[in-house]
Amino acid sequence: MCASYGLDPRFSDTDLLAEADAELLDDLRGWARDNDGETLRPTGKNLRNLNPLIVPQDEHAALEKAWWGYLIDGQPSKFPSINTRSERLQDQPAKLRTRAIVPTTGWFEMRKPERVWHEFTLGPDTLFGMAAVTQRGRTPDGDWVTCYSIVMAPAPAHLAEVHERMPVLIPASMSSAWLTAAPDRDLIDEALAASAAMAERISVTPTASRP
Known part of the structure; x- marks a missing residue:
């Protein structure tokens, strides 16, 4: 389960978007700087953080602040919703109807x-991207926001030593397709293949404590 990730404003290289908009990246870096290095965690009943999310807008990528986890009838869902299993999306591709990319410099x-x-x-x-599925939700204050759930898949052997599952990674070359392509089984299968190739580049480092 991915329950926390980082967004370091000092990123100098990106594998996030095929056409990385300079203004979008500047806004993302500014948000991360204002976040003062805090680890990004799920939004909930007491923690009302909204995290930056890459969403499709008029055939382009846009930055939006979003609620991590689903809202049901104005309240955080009673069922686990911060992560979605890739196997579920393969069985029910209609749940891929709306999607996003979660920008990160590493997960924990x-x-x-x-x-x-x-x-x-x-x-x-x-800076790189994790796959997410989205839906609209109403906050306890009555505002409508985009809610997101990070898509998880089985981890390859060199990562499974730490944790058996990992986020589905979306390389820049697939970013446009993930945001805008038709929601079908082929899309999630293509994303899983791209993620497996990208996972070979992932390195793992122990930390003294959870950041």
Whole structure:
């Protein structure tokens, strides 16, 4: 399960968007700087953070602040919703109807039974994207927002030593297709293949504690 990730404003390399808009990247870097290095965690009943999300807008990519996890009838869902299994999307591709990309510089998982936190990155300065599915939801304050759930898949052997599952990674070359293509089984299968290739570049580093 991916329950926290980072967004370091010092990124100098990107594997996020096929056509990386300079203004979008500047806005993303500014948000990360204002976030003061805080780890991004699910939005919930008490934690009302909205996290940056890449969404399709008029056939282009746009940055939007979004709620991590689903809202049902104005309240956080009672069922787990911060992650969605890729297998479920393969069986029910209609759930791919609306999608987004989560920008990150690395995600965190705990290795058990040692209970040691590890960070997964493409390198210390690389910004990359994780696949997400989205839906609209109404906040407890009555505002409508985009809600997102990070898509998870089985991890390859060199990462499964720490955690058996990992986010589906969307390379820049597939970003446009992930945001705008028809929601069918071929799309999730293509994303899983691209993620598997990208996962070979992921490195894992133990951290003293959860950031």
